Amino acid sequence: MSDSNKVVVCDACLQASCWQGEFMCEKSRDAGTIEKTRAELAKLGLEHPHYWVNPRYWDKKKPKVADMAKSKLAIQDDRMLIDPAFGTDKPYPSHAAQYREYHGRCAWLYNPWTGKDRHPSDIGSDPTGLAICK
């Protein structure tokens, strides 16, 4: 379907890097995609041409979703502000993976990055908060 001379770009900012999830513009959430030729994009000069490779690959892979999943997991490396089991300040250890190791099978009742209560069904399916994203 898509011509290999064409590049899929975000229809709001006309940048492939946005559609690929690299640098998402403000409107990217509601934006769709359109195809532009490399010549058209070069004329616009909005981004480095290295984003214009493999349009087919990006077409199929829906990288925005992949990128979102990546950024969700990234929080697990942030320092925790609240103790996930007791809801108190200054958790020890303050790194999620280290906390799990240190406290073993202790259920995480609080989201340690926001301090909010976790939903009981989330606790049931993910007792130690491996899937917490924010």
Ligand SMILES: [Zn+2]
């Ligand atoms: Zn955009």
